[in-house]
Amino acid sequence: MAADRNLLKDPHREGRIFAERLVIALVVFTVMLGVIVIRYYHLQIVDHAIYATQSDQNRLQTQPLPPRRGLIRDRAGRLIAENEPSFVLSVVVERTGGLDTILERLKRIVDLTDDDIEAFQKRRPSTRPYAPVPLKFRISEEDRARIAVNSHILPGVEIEAQLIRAYPLADLFAHAVGYVGRINERELQTLPEGPYEGTFHIGKTGIEKYYENVLLGQAGVQTVETDARGRIMRLVEKTPPVPGGDLVLSLDVDLQLAAAQALDGKRGAVVAIDPRDGGVLALYSSPSFDPNDFVNGISYQKYGELRDSPDVPLFNRALQGQYPPGSTVKPAIGLAGLHLGLVTAKTTIADPGWYMMPGDDRRYRDWVLRIRGTGHADRVDLHMAIAESCDVYFYDLARVMTVDRMHDFLKHFNLGSYTGVDTTNERPGVLPSSEWKLKNRGKPWYPGETLSVGIGQGYMLATPLQLALMTSALANRGYAYKPSLVASVDGVPNQPERLQLPEIEPSHWRTVIEGMEAVVHQRSGTAHAMAKGLKYRVASKTGTAQVIGIGQDEEYDEDDIAERHRNHGLFVAFAPIEAPTIAIAVIVENGGGSSAAVPVARAVMDAWLANPGKGAAREGVARSG
Amino acid sequence: MAEYLRRMPLSGETFQSRSTLWSFLKLDPWLFGGLVVLAGFGLTVLNSAVDGSSAAIQRQSIYLLIGFIVMLVAAQIPVYRYARLAPWMYLAGMLSLIAVLVIGVGAKGAQRWLALGGFRFQPSEIMKLAVPLTIAWYLAKRSLPPNPKYVAATLFLMGLPAVFIFLQPDLGTAILVAVSGFFVLFLAGLSWRYIATALTLVLVSLWPLWSFVMKDYQRQRVLTLLNPESDRLGAGWNIIQSKTAIGSGGWSGKGYMQGTQSLLDFLPESNTDFIIAVLAEEYGLHGVLWLVLLYLFICLRGFWISYNASSTYGRLVAASITLTFFVYVFVNMGMVAGILPVVGVPLPLVSAGGTSIVTLLAGFGILMAISQDKRQVN
Known part of the structure; x- marks a missing residue:
């Protein structure tokens, strides 16, 4: 068999065929190379401006700096409405490596209700990749410590500080001063966007509503360079916010x-x-x-109790x-x-x-x-x-x-x-x-x-x-x-x-x-x-x-x-x-x-x-x- | 250019045995030089892609060193021995491919590696060399152009490993392995009739392939290629970010270690499959053109070696290895630039990763051996 094959072999013809095919391959090769070069030329020279802008938009983030809401004091200077640092538990879904596992683990560490998780899932679609999605507000000192201790098994879990309105005298001034609450869907449509950039609360009743313009202050803005995870790498430009005006009441x-x-x-x-x-x-x-219940949204149960009480406390x-x-x-x-x-x-x-x-x-x-x-x-x-x-x-x-x-x-x-x-x-x-x-x-x-x-x-x-x-x-x-x-x-x-x-x-x-x-x-x-x-x-x-x-x-x-x-x-x-x-x-x-x-x-x-x-x-x- | 041509080593028959360092090492100086420059350039780009992590650079340097040693060793083996070794290599490769399916390890739903006492390797990488070597061995013995029987046998030889690799699943490598075998067949003079028939078959089988064979993620990649904006934050993210990186580089680039897309982690896989985007962002189009010229030089030298090879076997192997190398470059640069679907193909000798470097340089070692082969096999 081997001899047969060798007998039939024609080295010159084979060489000629090979050379011919090599030339064809070279032609195809050149065309492919041309396609690549044209493609890169197109991206880098023709559309350069578009991509340069896109790249800047990627890395440069304009972040609103919410102003501190004005304080409210009584005639003797005692605080009636202040802003307390409050801790928010959020999750960067992309970094969890399995959201369900992390949520299961978190459930064992902090008190997470099904409502919390449902609200969290609703917030997710509107968040860009690698940005934290809030899961629970008002995290206690103890929960914060527990999360910190377990941080090694909680990748992607973050705790952020926010200023939240607080009424230290609780029910004493509820009717006199009113309260703030989360900006709702309806308000969101009518509010001017600029002043409320980064602010989540608005005066709902009483002085908090009547003096909203004074208390709100002016939002600042900062341009920062961030990485894909949204971490701030560098501050590029900053206009600080102007805190809201403080009110002194004639109330005592x-x-x-x-x-x-x-x-x-x-x-x-x-x-x-x-x-x-x-x-x-x-x-x-x-x-x-207690107006504090209304600040981050009152629970249906609590609200029902207030609304249905024969003494109508909300009146x-x-x-x-x-x-x-x-x-x-x-x-x-x-x-x-x-x-x-x-x-x-x-x-x-x-x-x-x-x-x-x-x-x-x-x-x-x-x-x-x-x-x-x-x-x-x-x-x-x-x-x-x-x-x-x-x-x-x-x-x-x-x-x-x-x-x-x-x-x-x-x-x-x-x-x-x-x-x-x-x-x-x-x-x-x-x-x-x-x-x-x-x-x-x-x-x-x-x-x-x-x-x-x-x-x-x-x-x-x-x-x-x-x-x-x-x-x-x-x-x-x-x-x-x-x-x-x-x-x-x-x-x-x-x-x-x-x-x-x-x-x-x-x-x-x-x-x-x-x-x-x-x-x-x-x-x-x-x-x-x-x-x-x-x-x-x-x-x-x-x-x-x-x-x-x-x-x-x-x-x-x-x-x-x-x-x-x-x-x-x-x-x-x-x-x-x-x-x-x-x-x-x-x-x-x-x-x-x-x-x-x-x-x-x-x-x-x-x-x-x-x-x-x-x-x-x-x-x-x-x-x- | 004239200088380049004048100094080209002469072909086998008139080769004069001069005891230069190069002939002693059995290396082609032009090819070797091109590879070294490419490796050095690759390391420089990688250094920026890994943000100066010395551990990653050390690892890559060690892989390159191993690769060049493997190349040197491969260059010492006479060409006829490759012909004899090829079927055994093929057999061993097939066995390990089967083993991968049974006891392989892997990640993200794919089994690609075999663990041998703490050392992991990818059998599909062996096949990238074993398939062209074996098919060339099979065809070189026979009268060419191949008759239908030989074509069928060849298709079987390249199809079998391709199917096993596809099952891992690793569509990209499966296609590349099949392609490297196909190049041998094509260069051996496969009838145009067959090629036309095959092309028709491929076009006809696209629909069943799409509907029944391809997995969801593979379909997704094709769809994403056609319209990356449809899934900005999901599958389209990689393509959008790599195009942004490339496009924002412009002509002269943002400067070495200044690429915001890669340093701020917008660019995924920036040190492996998408490394060309780092180069394009930091060096601009002029850096891309230098790299393309470097690849062009290596490929042309490969074709020159194949053209001057003293045996049909050598010719087929050398040209097939060179073409496959070029296909890697083409597929990688094409997918990162958004004109080809994203398949896991690294940029040869620039992307981080050990196995591909060693396999590629082993292939070039064989090319070196062919360039130094003075013997007429037939």
Whole structure:
């Protein structure tokens, strides 16, 4: 066989074929080489600019530098809202070498819920390779240590520090200051992009929302060179962020605390204003809640509890609660009577304990009738009517005055309209008039309704803030400053807006305020119980607001009525009488009567007036008025 | 060029036995010189790709040293001995390929290595040399151009190892092994009719190959090649980053050790398969052209040696080794530049990696032996 093959072999032909094939191979070879060279020429010369840009985009990252949110302090400089470093657990999926294993291991080390993992998986698609994806927020010191110890079996697991809003006083300022929360889908669409670059939180309610522009600050930016893992190798350029403006409130932690303790979880609200500048000293709605829960998203369970609680803790009673003011409007109506010349300080009326309008046989009852079986006295003057809260006197005065004149006068106290306080969600209340009723109820005004308004009932509604503002106008004898929660922004004081009442005879003021003084300081006064141990003179007025209607001959019996149907207790006061530094309004829902509200006001006023360091006027404001 | 031609060693028949150092070492000085310059250039580029890690450079230097020693040894073996050794080498290679499938070790779902007492080697690398050597041995004995029977036998010889390598799975090496065998057949004068038929068959079988034979990741690579932007962060990442590296190099490059794409780890596999992107980024097109010229020089010298070989066997082996070497270069530079699918083919003598260096230099050792062969086998 071998011989055969050799016989057939033709070395020359083989050589010729080989040479021919080698030439063909060389031609193909040259073409292939040409393709390569052309390709590289194309990439490196023709499209060089495109790829050079792409390469720079790769390595150079523009990172937003979120500003520090402005701090919020009380009038004494105590921190109410601050920024705490918080640790975020994130995972660089590409470096884990098996995400499931790492998650399993992490589960054994830290508390990871299925919700955490689900949220994590949702964040993944929008993250570029080698960038950390957040897995869990607010990692505790202990968890951090445990992760650090186990870092060798947790490749790709990182812990980053972020500044997170914190409210060290928890529920004390929840309604006064509000809270921030994570920027949600809807906000993301409407927010301007630049200022919120790198910021994940935004003011949701209260001062945090109202002063969002001030608190936010200005985002900075830095250009850094990073590697493919996103690690920063070098800083190329940096514009530092401008921190948000700090707010100093006119609120005072001690007064707030006194209000909270005095209300002790009962449903109610306290608003105290410094009449000299309109600064809100205390604004507390009870029960309250912990705003810290809302910062990084509250759990469904916790939110459900708050939302479904019969005490509605999320409801800001101080600003949104619209209550019948009850007898607390009597001083203002009395003043109107004097000012309009309808009565004098000496005018008296007969008080059998009930009132009947001419040509109407309906009996309008005085609240004392049930207790004493008779009226306050045979004849009652304005002083007594205020001190003892005589309804009959005000029924008569209201009838003579008519609702529209009453409306026109009380309007000067800002009742029935927004006070313009510097926070969110304020309600305007209702100051009724015949025009108002026609417009809102479509019916004409009935004279009997005027009588109800005369004692702060009927259609009349006011928020505790409005009552406090009204009281501070009484305290100043003719003017007030519109309430403001924030005293200064970054050291610049807020200039309060002035609320001016028409010119009223000083003697009229004296008459009304003496009546208010008698409420506490006269034995027969409705809040005389407060006089015990009182170190200052206080002018005040009690009030009771009916929650359910009582028929004209029915009796209101506290014991028979369900707790939630009991009357609201109200109390407004200012002190010290001659140079007032605090005007306060308190409501205790279903407190039965004003006796539930009086001790609360006393506690707050004590905290303000009994403390020598307090009560100093805010600089540059009081004197300007 | 004239100088180059004038100083070319004369062909076998008129070769005058001068006791120069080169003939004593049985080395071709031009080829040897080209390889040394290439290895040195490769080390320089690698030094930047590994960001100056001296351990990696030491390892690569040792591989190169071993490679050059293997080359020197291979050059000493007379050509006819390769012809006799080839079938045994082929047999041993096939056995170890079978062994790999049974007891092999590997990574990422592929079994490619055999572990022999702490030393790992890749049997498919042996086949890169054994297949052309064996087919050349088979065909050189026979009358050429080969008749259908011989063609069939040859196809079997190159197809068998290719299938086993494909099963590992390692499509790239399987194709390269088959290609190195095919070159021998082609150079031996395979009829154009067959070539045309084969091409038709390949085109026809593309669809079943795509649908039934190729694995998902292989299909993915082809799809990614066609449109890397479709999967920017996944399979397309490598191609986009390597094209960015190459393109951003421009004409003169970003400077040695200044390539941001490679130093900042955007470029994957920057010290192995994608090392040409490091070179292109740091030295620019002019660096790429120098490398291409270097490869061109080595290939032309290889063709010259094959053209002047004194035996059919030598001719076939020398030309096949040279062409295969060029195919490596072409496939590697093509895939990194995004015109070929990404298959694991290193850039010859530049990419880090021991086995490929040793195999390549062993091949050049055989080329040296052929260049020094004065004997007419037939």
